[in-house]
Amino acid sequence: MPTSSAPQAVLFDRDSTLVVDVPYNGDPDLVRPMPGAVEAVAAVRAAGVPTGVVSNQSGIARGLITREQVDAVNARVDEVFGAFDTWQVCPHGPEDGCACRKPAPGMVLQAAAALGVDPARVVVIGDIGADVGAAHAAGAAAVLVPTPITRAEEVAAASVVAPDLATAVRIALAGGAG
Numbered sequence: 001m002p003t004s005s006a007p008q009a010v011l012f013d014r015d016s017t018l019v020v021d022v023p024y025n026g027d028p029d030l031v032r033p034m035p036g037a038v039e040a041v042a043a044v045r046a047a048g049v050p051t052g053v054v055s056n057q058s059g060i061a062r063g064l065i066t067r068e069q070v071d072a073v074n075a076r077v078d079e080v081f082g083a084f085d086t087w088q089v090c091p092h093g094p095e096d097g098c099a100c101r102k103p104a105p106g107m108v109l110q111a112a113a114a115l116g117v118d119p120a121r122v123v124v125i126g127d128i129g130a131d132v133g134a135a136h137a138a139g140a141a142a143v144l145v146p147t148p149i150t151r152a153e154e155v156a157a158a159s160v161v162a163p164d165l166a167t168a169v170r171i172a173l174a175g176g177a178g
């Protein structure tokens with residue numbers, strides 16, 4: 001049973017958080033989990049907490065990949081990790097002004113609605129400032145797990161930073177995400 005301080009859902013960024021980033025990847029065979037990521041997601045599920053993915057995929061808007069290719073890659077992610085309870089994908093580009101592209105809150109709100117949970121009891125785990133921004137814009141908590149692409153000012157601005165996904169999940173499940 002989840003404790004009262006535990007989140008009602010944990011949402012993960014996909015690229016550079018769950019899987020090694022292959023820019024605009026349309027090939028399921030190139031899906032490789034980040035170190036420790038499969039175990040970290042399993043720990044969330046073992047705590048009885050639903051999991052989801054919130055992923056910007058502007059390659060669709062840019063005409064570099066199709067929605068079908070993204071869906072095929074995401075299906076492979078579900079095979080590698082076990083099926084996530086909800087997937088939210090933004091197919092738009094930065095100029096489209098959509099409500100879903102992180103740091104906009106749309107995908108976090110949609111995921112919470114799909115799971116039937118309160119956005120304020122959701123934790124988003126991701127590797128860049130847009131992940132943290134989307135969480136906070138939705139009223140959710142966030143844990144930043146920096147990678148070499150994460151900018152120093154994004155790390156400085158994040159209220160909660162973890163060195164790896166396992167630590168991020170421990171913080172999230174303990175109710176310590178900001």
Ligand SMILES: [Mg+2]
Nearest residue numbers: 013015016127
């Ligand atoms: Mg990322």
Ligand SMILES: [Zn+2]
Nearest residue numbers: 090098100101
């Ligand atoms: Zn969008």
